[in-house]
Amino acid sequence: MIEETFVASDPKSAYELAVEKYGTNISLVSAKQVLYDGILRSEVIVSIDENEILLLEDTSDETEITEVASEEEILLSELEEIKEELFLMKDDMYKELQEDNPHIAKVKALFIKKGISAAWLEGMFQSLSDSKIVEDESLLVAYILEEIDDILQIQKEDLSSPKIMMLVGPTGVGKTTTIAKLAARYAYLLDRPYKVALINLDTFKVGAIEQLEHYADIMQIEHIAVHDATEFRDTLEHLKGYDVVLVDTAGMSPYDMQKFIKTVEFLTADTKREIEVNLVLSATVKYEDMEDIYQNFSFLNLHSLIISKFDETKHLGTLLNFMLLYHLPMSYFSMGQEVPDDLRLADKEYLLEHFIGDIDEG
Ligand SMILES: Nc1nc2c(ncn2[C@@H]2O[C@H](COP(=O)(O)OP(=O)(O)OP(=O)(O)O)[C@@H](O)[C@H]2O)c(=O)[nH]1
Ligand SMILES: [Mg+2]
Numbered sequence: 001m002i003e004e005t006f007v008a009s010d011p012k013s014a015y016e017l018a019v020e021k022y023g024t025n026i027s028l029v030s031a032k033q034v035l036y037d038g039i040l041r042s043e044v045i046v047s048i049d050e051n052e053i054l055l056l057e058d059t060s061d062e063t064e065i066t067e068v069a070s071e072e073e074i075l076l077s078e079l080e081e082i083k084e085e086l087f088l089m090k091d092d093m094y095k096e097l098q099e100d101n102p103h104i105a106k107v108k109a110l111f112i113k114k115g116i117s118a119a120w121l122e123g124m125f126q127s128l129s130d131s132k133i134v135e136d137e138s139l140l141v142a143y144i145l146e147e148i149d150d151i152l153q154i155q156k157e158d159l160s161s162p163k164i165m166m167l168v169g170p171t172g173v174g175k176t177t178t179i180a181k182l183a184a185r186y187a188y189l190l191d192r193p194y195k196v197a198l199i200n201l202d203t204f205k206v207g208a209i210e211q212l213e214h215y216a217d218i219m220q221i222e223h224i225a226v227h228d229a230t231e232f233r234d235t236l237e238h239l240k241g242y243d244v245v246l247v248d249t250a251g252m253s254p255y256d257m258q259k260f261i262k263t264v265e266f267l268t269a270d271t272k273r274e275i276e277v278n279l280v281l282s283a284t285v286k287y288e289d290m291e292d293i294y295q296n297f298s299f300l301n302l303h304s305l306i307i308s309k310f311d312e313t314k315h316l317g318t319l320l321n322f323m324l325l326y327h328l329p330m331s332y333f334s335m336g337q338e339v340p341d342d343l344r345l346a347d348k349e350y351l352l353e354h355f356i357g358d359i360d361e362g
Helices: 011-022 050-055 059-100 102-113 118-126 137-151 175-189 208-219 229-238 257-267 287-300 317-326 348-360
Strands: 002-008 026-036 039-048 163-168 196-200 222-225 244-248 275-282 302-308 330-334 343-345
Touching: 002 011, 002 026, 002 059, 011 026, 011 039, 011 257, 011 287, 026 257, 039 050, 039 059, 102 118, 102 137, 118 137, 118 317, 137 317, 137 348, 163 175, 163 257, 175 196, 175 208, 175 244, 175 302, 175 330, 175 343, 196 208, 196 229, 208 222, 229 257, 257 287, 275 287, 287 302, 287 317, 317 348, 330 348
Parallel strands: 163 244, 163 275, 196 222, 196 244, 275 302, 302 330
Antiparallel strands: 002 039, 026 039, 330 343
16 A cells, blocks of 8 residues: 545545545545645545556656646635735725715624625625615615525425435534434324434444434334444445435544544445435534534535524524525524424525524614
């Protein structure tokens, strides 16, 4: 085995560079963030079988490609910085124009206070410069809410064909509880009973196996704890006849690369069936943390977002702001600890109603 390092702006791109060079027959050794010329970059080390390398044509040329790709990336990020500076200059111009209008200034301040980013709002107001809307605060509020509504995306529940749903996310966000709620919903609460099985990949945490087992026993649902990628592939094969296989994972800090590597190994173990990866995000999380979580978890090719702990906050602006930026579709809302009751399909109206309530409180 030989090891090689790939560097890019995020772990996913660095891993993709490795796949581009050696194909998917590689193993992830480590992934971390490092400073290159003052810029924070993601460094991924992969190991490759020497025999695989012999099979690849003219590897020396490809080494160059990796290096060029890394340089290109640095150039691209410099270009991004220049673009950002230009954007900020343009922004300043509009800012002055907008600050002249007291209605815009007031509505902007209100939305910023509730967690919506100034840059996004300014973009929205720019397209309104010649419109009558800017003379009326309630019209302005309605306009912004409509724009938010347009951007939010919903992932519809679809059980028309068998599927595997994996829930990933930071520690303690409610993955296991949500798996139990989903299992109950699919097995007992819909138009017809679906055949559901649970797989637990969380063999790290003390009591994790028992926690899921407890729910599975109550619901009389098949439950299997799995320890490695081969066992995972075999278990999925064994569960072929099930309508829904729900996969629980260990909670990971977005910086815990060893657990990421383990999850990637599980995700790449089953080559035959698609695995929907759902990120569970708490509605109470801070924006900066949300950004880090998304940047790191997007490495796992996210299918949709489940928002948990809806009941623990009245302030949804930070969450909305995250959606405006990342456009990830939402599938379910978890709004309490009760299994199976405290779960509902993601709903834009519900989200916006709560947000408006928060705005009305000023
Ligand atoms: N208020 C509230 N509590 C919740 C919600 N979902 C889960 N919880 C609680 O949050 C705690 C953690 O829930 P778990 O389901 O174990 O979280 P997890 O993500 O599986 O945790 P790890 O496996 O340790 O990463 C428990 O006390 C749950 O009852 C929710 O929507 N609202
Ligand atoms: Mg758990």
